[in-house]
Amino acid sequence: MLSENAVKEIGLIRNKYHDAQSSLLPALYVVQKEHGWLSPEALKEVGEILNVPKAEVKGVSTFYAMFRHRPIGRHLIQLCTNVACMIMGSESLLNILKERYGLEPNGTTGDGRFSLVVMECIGACGTAPAMLVDTDFHDNLTEERIVNILEKYK
Amino acid sequence: MEKFLLRNIENPNSTDINEYIKAGGYKALLKAVEMKPADIVSEVRKSGLRGRGGAGFPTGMKWAFASADPKKPRYMLCNADEGEPGTFKDRPILEKNPHLLIEGMIISGYALEAEYGYIYIRGEYPAAKDILDAAIKQAHEKGYLGDNVSGKGVRFHLYVHQGAGAYICGEETALIESLEGKRGQPRIKPPFPVNEGFLSKPTIINNVETLANIPYIIEIGADAYAEIGSPDCPGPKLYSVSGHVKRPGVYELPMGITLREIIYDHCGGIRGDKKLKAVIPGGISTPILPADAIDCPMDFVNMPKHGSMLGSGAVMVFDETVDLVKVCYRAIKFFEHESCGKCTPCREGVGWMRAILERISGGSGTAEDIDLLIEVSNNITGKTFCPLGDGAAMVVQNFVKNFRSEFEEKIH
Numbered sequence: 001m002l003s004e005n006a007v008k009e010i011g012l013i014r015n016k017y018h019d020a021q022s023s024l025l026p027a028l029y030v031v032q033k034e035h036g037w038l039s040p041e042a043l044k045e046v047g048e049i050l051n052v053p054k055a056e057v058k059g060v061s062t063f064y065a066m067f068r069h070r071p072i073g074r075h076l077i078q079l080c081t082n083v084a085c086m087i088m089g090s091e092s093l094l095n096i097l098k099e100r101y102g103l104e105p106n107g108t109t110g111d112g113r114f115s116l117v118v119m120e121c122i123g124a125c126g127t128a129p130a131m132l133v134d135t136d137f138h139d140n141l142t143e144e145r146i147v148n149i150l151e152k153y154k
Numbered sequence: 155m156e157k158f159l160l161r162n163i164e165n166p167n168s169t170d171i172n173e174y175i176k177a178g179g180y181k182a183l184l185k186a187v188e189m190k191p192a193d194i195v196s197e198v199r200k201s202g203l204r205g206r207g208g209a210g211f212p213t214g215m216k217w218a219f220a221s222a223d224p225k226k227p228r229y230m231l232c233n234a235d236e237g238e239p240g241t242f243k244d245r246p247i248l249e250k251n252p253h254l255l256i257e258g259m260i261i262s263g264y265a266l267e268a269e270y271g272y273i274y275i276r277g278e279y280p281a282a283k284d285i286l287d288a289a290i291k292q293a294h295e296k297g298y299l300g301d302n303v304s305g306k307g308v309r310f311h312l313y314v315h316q317g318a319g320a321y322i323c324g325e326e327t328a329l330i331e332s333l334e335g336k337r338g339q340p341r342i343k344p345p346f347p348v349n350e351g352f353l354s355k356p357t358i359i360n361n362v363e364t365l366a367n368i369p370y371i372i373e374i375g376a377d378a379y380a381e382i383g384s385p386d387c388p389g390p391k392l393y394s395v396s397g398h399v400k401r402p403g404v405y406e407l408p409m410g411i412t413l414r415e416i417i418y419d420h421c422g423g424i425r426g427d428k429k430l431k432a433v434i435p436g437g438i439s440t441p442i443l444p445a446d447a448i449d450c451p452m453d454f455v456n457m458p459k460h461g462s463m464l465g466s467g468a469v470m471v472f473d474e475t476v477d478l479v480k481v482c483y484r485a486i487k488f489f490e491h492e493s494c495g496k497c498t499p500c501r502e503g504v505g506w507m508r509a510i511l512e513r514i515s516g517g518s519g520t521a522e523d524i525d526l527l528i529e530v531s532n533n534i535t536g537k538t539f540c541p542l543g544d545g546a547a548m549v550v551q552n553f554v555k556n557f558r559s560e561f562e563e564k565i566h
Contacts, residue, residue: 016313024335063337065319066277082239083484084396121239122278125396126403135280
């Protein structure tokens with residue numbers, strides 16, 4: 001069930017556009033922020049609010065890499081491995097995450113603390129390698145730095 | 155060169171509207187609303203400004219097409235979906251100078267008689283989204299946005315719309331689909347967005363950096379603006395430099411500066427004083443150049459004469475230690491991930507190229523693989539709705555053309 005707040009927020013978003021479906025992506029963000037992911041029930045509810053067929057809602061939400069369709073850990077690590085980050089050492093960072101936390105791409109740690117997603121370019125090529133943890137940018141990563149940074153996320 | 159696009163960004167409070175106004179901000183808007191909309195369009199046309207998103211299409215011409223279509227309402231969109239690997243030039247504007255973009259959008263909206271604007275920002279820039287939202291709120295409070303812009307009875311409402319991780323949405327018709335709440339799959343053109351775009355209405359889409367140039371053109375006039383940079387391709391340009399240079403980052407320099415000057419004069423040369431091996435000059439899709447080809451003027455007109463393209467001005471520098479076959483493989487893996495799946499040559503062909511490159515890179519390639527790779531790429535070029543497939547094919551063709559021996563060395 002979407003919270004009253006979420007429904008209200010979607011209603012406000014709806015006013016920014018001249019048609020209902022345009023508010024679909026922002027509405028999905030509202031739900032994902034609240035629940036951490038987009039369950040089939042949540043997709044159905046968003047579709048009902050915006051009067052968009054549920055097959056369309058699912059088709060749209062699964063098109064975009066940043067919408068999540070299963071539960072994730074408390075903190076989401078989005079590590080860039082595209083060319084600029086690759087040549088500056090993102091592979092060794094992937095190894096550290098595996099050794100230290102048992103984290104594989106698209107996986108979650110056993111204690112539910114971290115999930116890992118390997119990203120395409122996140123626009124931090126000048127300070128590569130880089131990652132987003134939740135919505136925080138961290139760049140100029142080294143094996144030591146990434147471990148220190150992650151210690152702050154409990 | 156005096157900075158305009160990155161003016162004031164060293165100020166720790168640069169996102170605050172009062173600081174922006176103190177540094178001369180919103181003066182161009184006040185000047186613009188005293189002009190006729192058509193005169194602003196001609197001024198932009200006269201300036202010679204070309205779109206900074208990658209294609210380099212003349213902005214004034216795009217605007218004139220939109221103005222000529224009587225359908226209303228019109229929409230003004232900003233493409234802030236900078237997803238081309240290597241590109242981070244728009245980020246300083248979005249995060250440090252948001253009012254410059256907002257001012258550019260209000261002037262553009264007024265010039266094109268569009269009352270609604272949307273900034274489509276990539277999901278990977280969550281901080282920039284919050285900064286823009288806060289800046290828009292401030293602009294409303296100061297009366298620069300809303301139903302009576304600067305007391306002149308002009309209407310302009312501006313919203314931020316967040317993408318969700320799809321490179322293809324940087325393509326303008328895919329961006330429109332995405333803004334309409336659909337899968338970001340490109341439309342066939344024509345009709346062009348200037349006639350039938352967002353919600354089938356005339357829609358002008360410009361890149362962040364393009365829009366950020368508009369206040370400058372109004373401020374100094376088209377004639378003075380046209381004096382900056384290259385004759386056929388004027389203005390300041392943001393170059394985002396990454397890879398093995400001593401000082402990577404975003405640089406505001408004139409159009410037409412050479413790649414060598416960017417790398418050696420501004421970025422301090424190659425790290426650890428190693429040898430330069432190759433440069434991708436304009437984002438991952440643009441043709442890779444060997445080290446001896448960097449005396450080329452970086453603008454939309456001259457780069458094609460030197461075997462590459464300006465693209466987004468994202469300079470990626472590779473030193474002698476880099477395995478270029480691996481870089482090529484990683485680049486194509488990216489395109490495979492980002493292909494929207496609509497056109498068969500791109501959807502299937504790019505995956506096929508990735509598989510061949512994976513083989514070669516992993517040491518199990520065969521003698522026929524390099525030619526097969528080129529054959530597959532030739533069957534993608536020109537056979538798709540949008541340039542994504544072309545981009546992937548171009549990457550493969552130019553890596554092989556310029557560095558064939560590296561591929562051959564991997565095949566035993």
